[in-house]
Amino acid sequence: MKKGLLIVLSGPSGVGKGTVCKALMKKVQNVTYSVSATTRQPRLGEVDGVNYFFKTHEEFRSMMENDQLLEHAEYVGNYYGTPRAFVEETLAAGKDIILEIEVQGALKVKEKFPEGIFIFLLPPSLEELKDRIRGRGTENEVVIDHRMNVAVEEIALMEHYDYAVVNDEIDLACKRIESVIIAEHCKIEK
Template identity: 80%
Template sequence: MSKGILFVLSGPSGVGKGTVCTALRGKLSELVYSVSATTRSPRLGEEDGVNYFFKTREQFLDMIQNDQLLEHAEYVGNYYGTPRDFVEKTLESGKDIILEIEVQGALQVKEKFPGGVFIFLLPPSLDELKDRIQGRGTENQATIDHRMSVAVDEISLMEHYDYGVVNDEIDCACKRIESIIVAEHCKVKR
């Protein structure tokens, strides 16, 4: 049996990674979604091993120490990361797995897993991205400006990715990603 392929879906904050990933999961039932580890407390209804692998701070730091995470980051006081073990076991079983992560995290994964396929989700335009960030309606102007400048920096990192997919319509973006998955399975070098 051939091994599965690791697909990493990333892109600037606000581009719609989560929405596209959820839509893809609905369409491709055989695609496994990577479960992150986190030190934050479970919210109502969240299950260990389904929504997240819930870890204590000590457990998480041990995982970092033992190279058991493909990437990790700290966000508002909690750690988040991608357990290597879950990814490797899924690939060994012949199934594809998809990771939806931030741009910096994806570059960490690329170092540890150069055989992965790195997909960068792009906004149709910077104006459109600004609309989407503003559209959340939860942030003031300084925060919006800061997030836009971070997004522009992140977009410049696209050159490290294999594919760039424009998220104009969720359905079109999903179809492009589905095509990338099919094409990667046809590659002779695999």
């Protein structure tokens, strides 16, 4: 059986990865969402096992030690990681899977899956990114400035990705990502 595509959607914090990915999952069929594990607190409306597997630091460390994570990264004091087994089983079953992860984690996945499709979600501008981070209302100015500095460093890593998608409007961003997935399925293997 032909393996599925591993699609990695990444980009700086605040760019709207979660919102775009959620809209995309409603739009496309046959793409499975890889639920990440994290030690951060659930935000309002987030459900364990749907948005994330919410873990204590101890639980997360145990997964790391038992090689149950494809990648993991620390970000603003919390851990994020991709449970390995589910990704590998989905691909082996011939189904596409999408990972919505931070930039550090994406580059680690690339080491293990260089054949993956790496999509970098960009804000229309840095100003707009700052507004979005601020608009979330969960962080103070010091954290916002830190995130902006991290974002600038992360955008510099875009060259390691295959595609750049601007998140100007959610529907447009979704259409671009859907197009990338369809096009990749039409690619002739050399």
